[in-house]
Amino acid sequence: ALLWSVFAKDGQALPTFDALEKGIEPLIPAELRRTSAYLTHPVFNSHHSETGMLRYIRALSDKDLALDRSMIPLGSCTMKLNATSEMIPITWPEFANVHPFAPAEQLQGYQLLDEQLRAWLCQATGYAGISLQPNAGSQGEYAGLLAIKAFHASRGEAHRNICLIPSSAHGTNPASAQMAGLQVVVTQCDENGNVDMADLQAQCEKHSANLACVMITYPSTHGVFETTVKELCALVHSHGGRVYVDGANMNALVGVAAPGEFGGDVSHLNLHKTFCIPHGGGGPGVGPVCVVADLVPFLPGHRTGAEPAGVCGTPEEQDTFRVGAVSAAPLGNAAVLPISWMYIRMMGADGLKHATEAAILAANYISKRLAPHYPTLYASANGHVAHECILDLRGLKETSGVMAEDVAKRLMDYGFHAPTLSFPVANTLMVEPTESETLEELDRFIAAMIAIREEVRRVEKGEWPQDDNPLKNAPHTADSLMKADWPHPYARDVGAASASTRAHAKYWPPVGRIDNVYGDRNLFCSCVPVGEPD
Numbered sequence: 341a342l343l344w345s346v347f348a349k350d351g352q353a354l355p356t357f358d359a360l361e362k363g364i365e366p367l368i369p370a371e372l373r374r375t376s377a378y379l380t381h382p383v384f385n386s387h388h389s390e391t392g393m394l395r396y397i398r399a400l401s402d403k404d405l406a407l408d409r410s411m412i413p414l415g416s417c418t419m420k421l422n423a424t425s426e427m428i429p430i431t432w433p434e435f436a437n438v439h440p441f442a443p444a445e446q447l448q449g450y451q452l453l454d455e456q457l458r459a460w461l462c463q464a465t466g467y468a469g470i471s472l473q474p475n476a477g478s479q480g481e482y483a484g485l486l487a488i489k490a491f492h493a494s495r496g497e498a499h500r501n502i503c504l505i506p507s508s509a510h511g512t513n514p515a516s517a518q519m520a521g522l523q524v525v526v527t528q529c530d531e532n533g534n535v536d537m538a539d540l541q542a543q544c545e546k547h548s549a550n551l552a553c554v555m556i557t558y559p560s561t562h563g564v565f566e567t568t569v570k571e572l573c574a575l576v577h578s579h580g581g582r583v584y585v586d587g588a589n590m591n592a593l594v595g596v597a598a599p600g601e602f603g604g605d606v607s608h609l610n611l612h613k614t615f616c617i618p619h620g621g622g623g624p625g626v627g628p629v630c631v632v633a634d635l636v637p638f639l640p641g642h643r644t645g646a647e648p649a650g651v652c653g654t655p656e657e658q659d660t661f662r663v664g665a666v667s668a669a670p671l672g673n674a675a676v677l678p679i680s681w682m683y684i685r686m687m688g689a690d691g692l693k694h695a696t697e698a699a700i701l702a703a704n705y706i707s708k709r710l711a712p713h714y715p716t717l718y719a720s721a722n723g724h725v726a727h728e729c730i731l732d733l734r735g736l737k738e739t740s741g742v743m744a745e746d747v748a749k750r751l752m753d754y755g756f757h758a759p760t761l762s763f764p765v766a767n768t769l770m771v772e773p774t775e776s777e778t779l780e781e782l783d784r785f786i787a788a789m790i791a792i793r794e795e796v797r798r799v800e801k802g803e804w805p806q807d808d809n810p811l812k813n814a815p816h817t818a819d820s821l822m823k824a825d826w827p828h829p830y831a832r833d834v835g836a837a838s839a840s841t842r843a844h845a846k847y848w849p850p851v852g853r854i855d856n857v858y859g860d861r862n863l864f865c866s867c868v869p870v871g872e873p874d
């Protein structure tokens with residue numbers, strides 16, 4: 341009765357069983373009750389038995405080309421293994437069912453987790469303070485740039501509003517700078533993809549009085565350790581600017597080098613890249629922002645008073661909320677933090693270093709083994725890449741008409757998820773194997789890439805026309821291969837790549853080639869047409 345009185349209208353009596361049978365008057369006011377139909381698509385009302393539902397889900401997963409079939413060699417976004425042991429704790433109600441604004445005394449576990457995780461991440465990055473509040477890498481950038489702005493303003497230099505960004509930067513860098521109210525000036529890269537130091541110096545001199553910061557990515561978005569990074573930081577500092585090091589590529593650094601030690605002032609991490617939180621499908625992200633000592637007071641704060649400390653500093657430092665909150669909840673996406681905690685705790689310092697070394701080794705292994713077939717576009721002077729490599733396919737257009745997209749689609753016939761296509765350079769493939777794939781799987785991927793290159797050679801020799809070959813027609817559905825009519829100049833089993841795929845484990849692409857550009861420009865809805873009778 342007490343519970344009822346909390347939710348009931350004034351004077352509304354606790355219904356008797358009889359009344360319940362007849363149906364009680366809903367508490368939702370009539371004008372707010374929904375009258376329109378909803379979830380009318382057949383998918384929501386066609387599967388009525390457990391096995392029916394099971395078969396529907398199985399049919400969907402059969403269409404998918406995911407980690408349960410092959411490595412996902414996507415570059416630039418570190419699709420790292422999300423180990424089951426790391427994921428289990430987020431299912432525990434003690435972590436999963438805590439409200440973000442629960443009173444502090446109910447959040448003691450989260451406070452400890454937050455404290456330990458921040459201390460470990462400070463150690464890994466070489467910074468003095470860190471906030472776990474930002475919900476994405478880009479939000480970490482935003483918070484970091486706000487810290488830089490607030491720092492300049494606190495010294496009477498609020499006019500410093502120029503943010504230098506090399507042309508190789510990830511798109512979120514200029515976007516965040518714009519949002520933070522900074523003015524972006526793009527600096528050049530040389531033909532090796534490195535920051536053009538002469539141009540950077542010229543821009544620093546030109547904007548010296550108003551220089552707020554430079555934003556670089558290390559290792560670069562081109563997958564290379566730039567050897568001039570220390571000079572770059574010193575140069576920017578000499579003009580009164582701060583250095584933002586985009587830490588999304590920390591998979592190549594953890595345990596080996598720390599941005600806070602080679603000259604960076606601010607970085608964000610992507611826990612959903614480097615620290616194992618799954619990020620397929622756009623979330624959930626955690627983009628901690630890390631800073632050197634004099635920027636600690638400008639880390640994001642929160643007005644709840646109940647929040648765990650946002651910084652590793654003294655209580656006075658923690659008390660200065662000059663930048664304010666960058667996300668609604670004081671601890672951001674706290675519910676997924678146990679994943680990164682588990683990863684670091686289980687790996688230990690030695691394990692993390694080993695992972696970095698293995699990730700770099702795997703990328704260099706792929707780059708070297710594929711070099712006779714697909715040259716790597718950018719490398720340091722010693723010929724090495726960092727944690728990923730950009731395979732240059734641009735020459736194939738001239739000799740065979742084959743584009744990087746054709747190779748990406750052909751990989752599906754071979755049972756592989758495609759690498760990153762045409763980013764950051766058009767008509768290239770960017771591969772990041774990470775440390776989590778075995779040598780056997782790397783070799784299987786390399787063998788598929790080489791077999792595809794052999795197919796390109798047959799086109800180059802004129803054995804197959806440029807517009808009708810296994811690459812241009814990829815991916816091949818089972819239907820298309822089994823039709824009575826087979827008009828192509830290559831055999832069906834060549835189309836299926838059956839000689840190169842594992843027996844009993846052939847992946848059948850559910851649809852043939854899609855015209856991406858047409859699809860992007862002509863949106864259509866896959867819902868049941870509006871006019872269709874129910």
Ligand SMILES: *Cc1c(COP(=O)(O)O)cnc(C)c1O
Nearest residue numbers: 416476477478510512586588625
């Ligand atoms: C992924 C990435 C970002 C942005 O991170 P989000 O979580 O997607 O906002 C920024 N910079 C680089 C280099 C990245 O790879």
